Amino acid sequence: MQVLKFKSDKVDTFLGSLFLVTAWASVLLLAALLLFLLLESWPLWSRVGVLSFISGQVWLPLSAVPQIGIAPMLVSTLWVAAGALVLAAPLGLACAAFLAEFAPAPLTAVMRPVLNLLTGIPSVVYGFLGAAVLVRFFEVSFDLPSGESLFAASLVLAIMVLPFIVANSEIALRSVLNDYRHTSLALGVSRPYYVMRILIPAARKGIIASMVLAFGRAAGETMAVLMMAGNTMFMPGSWFNQGEPLPALIALELGSASPGSLHYQALFAAGLVLLVLVILVNILLSSFLLPKGNEVKPF
Amino acid sequence: MKDVVIELKNFNSRYGKQEVLQNISLTFPHQTITAIIGPSGCGKTTLLRSINRSAELESGYSCTGDILLSGASMFNMNAYSVRRQVGMVFQTPVALPLSIRQNVLFAPRYYGLRQRALQDDLVENCLRKVALWEEVKDRLHKPASQLSGGQKQRLAIARVLAVKPRVLLLDEPCSSLDPASTERVEETIRGLAAELCIVIVTHNLAQARRLANETAFMLNGQLIETGPTENIFSSPKHEKTRDFVTGLFG
Ligand SMILES: Nc1ncnc2c1ncn2[C@@H]1O[C@H](COP(=O)(O)OP(=O)(O)OP(=O)(O)O)[C@@H](O)[C@H]1O
Ligand SMILES: [Mg+2]
Numbered sequence A: 001m002q003v004l005k006f007k008s009d010k011v012d013t014f015l016g017s018l019f020l021v022t023a024w025a026s027v028l029l030l031a032a033l034l035l036f037l038l039l040e041s042w043p044l045w046s047r048v049g050v051l052s053f054i055s056g057q058v059w060l061p062l063s064a065v066p067q068i069g070i071a072p073m074l075v076s077t078l079w080v081a082a083g084a085l086v087l088a089a090p091l092g093l094a095c096a097a098f099l100a101e102f103a104p105a106p107l108t109a110v111m112r113p114v115l116n117l118l119t120g121i122p123s124v125v126y127g128f129l130g131a132a133v134l135v136r137f138f139e140v141s142f143d144l145p146s147g148e149s150l151f152a153a154s155l156v157l158a159i160m161v162l163p164f165i166v167a168n169s170e171i172a173l174r175s176v177l178n179d180y181r182h183t184s185l186a187l188g189v190s191r192p193y194y195v196m197r198i199l200i201p202a203a204r205k206g207i208i209a210s211m212v213l214a215f216g217r218a219a220g221e222t223m224a225v226l227m228m229a230g231n232t233m234f235m236p237g238s239w240f241n242q243g244e245p246l247p248a249l250i251a252l253e254l255g256s257a258s259p260g261s262l263h264y265q266a267l268f269a270a271g272l273v274l275l276v277l278v279i280l281v282n283i284l285l286s287s288f289l290l291p292k293g294n295e296v297k298p299f
Numbered sequence B: 001m002k003d004v005v006i007e008l009k010n011f012n013s014r015y016g017k018q019e020v021l022q023n024i025s026l027t028f029p030h031q032t033i034t035a036i037i038g039p040s041g042c043g044k045t046t047l048l049r050s051i052n053r054s055a056e057l058e059s060g061y062s063c064t065g066d067i068l069l070s071g072a073s074m075f076n077m078n079a080y081s082v083r084r085q086v087g088m089v090f091q092t093p094v095a096l097p098l099s100i101r102q103n104v105l106f107a108p109r110y111y112g113l114r115q116r117a118l119q120d121d122l123v124e125n126c127l128r129k130v131a132l133w134e135e136v137k138d139r140l141h142k143p144a145s146q147l148s149g150g151q152k153q154r155l156a157i158a159r160v161l162a163v164k165p166r167v168l169l170l171d172e173p174c175s176s177l178d179p180a181s182t183e184r185v186e187e188t189i190r191g192l193a194a195e196l197c198i199v200i201v202t203h204n205l206a207q208a209r210r211l212a213n214e215t216a217f218m219l220n221g222q223l224i225e226t227g228p229t230e231n232i233f234s235s236p237k238h239e240k241t242r243d244f245v246t247g248l249f250g
Helices: A002-048 A050-055 A071-102 A105-119 A123-142 A150-174 A178-186 A191-202 A204-220 A223-228 A246-256 A262-288 B044-051 B079-085 B100-110 B116-129 B149-161 B179-192 B205-211 B229-234 B239-245
Strands: B004-015 B018-029 B033-037 B061-069 B086-089 B167-171 B197-201 B214-219 B222-228
Touching (some): A050 A262, A071 A105, A071 A150, A071 A204, A150 A204, A178 A191, A223 A246, B004 B197, B018 B197, B018 B222, B033 B205, B086 B149, B149 B167, B179 B205, B205 B229, B214 B239
Parallel strands (some): B086 B167
């Protein structure tokens, strides 16, 4: 017995440290990424300054007197990603609730693989379809010179992130105790009442996580946005203006920027800002929207 | 003879191909506690969930025969209204992920109870009936998940009482409770029998004997014997009943 016990202790310690190492590896990877972006963009920060980089309205890194500000691109990114989330979140949640609670089993059996398939469609296909169909549609039906806009990009992004929201929210909804459903329905309340009062609040942690994930994807998505948003560098006044989100900026200009130049550093700095933005949204959403402890939302 | 509130007539039910209840005919009178005893898997929970019409929410469930609620077939009534009138408390104490107060108000709010004063009255009234008021009156807005198992079970009964049912179905309400909590829940049940028709499933034969006026013994989905509790325990007519109550099997 003594020997057996000693052995399994060793296995436990080994597995424990393995998990610890993998967990830390992912943290280190993120830290390394941040560090790399910081190093590549470093001279710029001291030259331009954080505040004027973020709030500057003009992006002319190649002129004789370079002006470097990413405010229009940052705002475009926020419009596009937040807009996509606003469009996709209610739809995705409703669809997840339908799949988890209302849909007959044969229908879920068909819909789940279809949704999984949708997540695998390359974003350039979405962008292509958006540019060919959606942009044309806006041009023709609203008589616009160009149908490209942040809104059009949001629309395509919403369709792209929808399957993620549905899949992850459905998992969250399904992990809620079945006892709650039995207890609720046995009291004579309707299924929709149970879903709104108990199921969705009980699963809100996972639902919020799915939204955060979707926001990150939408903010970082490049191809579809590049093809839809119009790529003008003016500060967008509304959702229906054109703009150039940060990923599009980087994708369009990195190829032509000579390594080590101010232009090159500025693009890395833009990448850093994008990453920090997504991390911040993660932290903010999860710390503000999640209840502290196990307090109960008063109704 | 007291009014019959629930009457099962040649009731059968099945999950898929598996027959669970066979030809059950049974009555539950007003102001009476009826205990249902029988070995595990004999269909007691299914019986209660059939009477509450929540078994039909399970996939594969089907039933034949009839159940009368105050003389009318409950299958001709609105299922929600049946579930409301025939309240059910489950085996594991479940606190909905809401505050204690909102647990009690969960169903009444669905049925349109909006005025604050009426809500307050109802919460106090129901919690007093299950002898929980004194223990929780200072923390009504705290999560119900913080309550102990026995408190949760009494809260579950209060939650059912809040929609003013005529029948209370209890599925092994004390199976996960300690003797002291059991004692309190039993007192609660005894008190409620003055105004309700109560059916309690229990594995605890002593509890059936302490609590019930009538007892029904089930085996493999069939009703073997039913009668006044004393008769079932001291002079059972059926041999299987005698074996069960003397502890030979089950
Ligand atoms: N949702 C369901 N789907 C399929 N079969 C079920 C379902 N619920 C119960 N059964 C079956 O019905 C039979 C009776 O189950 P039931 O839960 O009514 O027994 P019980 O008498 O309450 O047992 P216990 O005393 O252990 O609680 C069992 O064989 C069980 O496998
Ligand atoms: Mg049972």
